[in-house]
């Protein structure tokens with residue numbers, strides 16, 4: 001039960017946090033994603049152009065890799081990106097936590113966004129019921145590891161523009177302040193999902209009846225219904241929806257109100273306005289892109305991505321299951 005460990009998570013381009021992961025003795029920088037359930041890697045099965053600028057996994061160079069005959073996978077993410085390929089098993093180590101016989105999905109196709117991205121693949125940390133391997137669905141790294149951990153939990157510490165960490169098996173008191181508040185999780189859809197039926201802009205409360213949210217470390221921004229997005233940016237001087245940028249922008253000098261979201265039936269998580277200035281849209285530094293944007297057509301759902309985790313330590317506890325949060 002002493003496979004507990006903490007693995008550094010490095011911010012990459014403000015878009016994602018990468019964790020160095022050992023797959024069959026080969027080191028790859030993977031995007032840890034609580035919003036999906038597949039562990040997949042760039043592999044030597046990809047075209048040379050797709051492999052460019054990435055570390056790729058070569059199954060022939062791993063003495064512990066075993067092909068999974070007849071198994072395939074194919075995934076499409078909420079942002080339209082995707083990947084697909086074949087499957088095997090290998091020994092995977094993250095920090096000091098090792099899983100033998102972990103399903104490792106080898107990409108032989110990846111969408112253009114992934115070729116541009118800095119990651120060498122993804123390590124899914126959602127529930128295993130949305131893993132895409134067929135004909136036999138596979139388990140996530142955490143699902144396989146949890147029985148060897150002191151507690152069946154992992155936690156995400158993702159501070160802005162600083163090295164963070166994924167803690168496995170124990171909460172790391174150095175990664176949060178105050179006490180951790182919890183809400184029950186509905187895992188039936190595969191996500192770390194909970195009701196989130198109201199929000200506050202600069203202290204004024206607004207309801208989002210019937211809405212649920214997912215805690216999603218693989219999504220960069222905080223994505224929420226159009227009504228909430230409009231309410232927020234109505235409170236920001238000079239903000240407007242920029243079709244070219246595909247979201248709300250505002251003068252980088254604008255003062256941004258805090259945005260609080262209700263987590264379950266407990267209290268609110270408050271994201272300070274300063275964390276809602278995501279990035280300048282160009283090198284002039286005049287206009288900035290907002291960290292709160294529309295979730296689009298996914299009715300009744302909010303997606304709490306890294307902008308949320310820049311303010312809150314997230315505890316993903318399989319006992320429950322439940323989601324915990326505490327200011328970092």
Ligand SMILES: O=C(CN1CCCCC1)Nc1ccc2c(c1)OCO2
Pocket residue numbers: 031033035077078079080081122218219220223294295296297298303
């Ligand atoms: O697709 C993702 C996250 N995804 C994680 C794996 C890498 C590529 C990005 N998030 C997302 C992005 C936009 C969305 C959405 C979800 O739901 C509606 O709009």
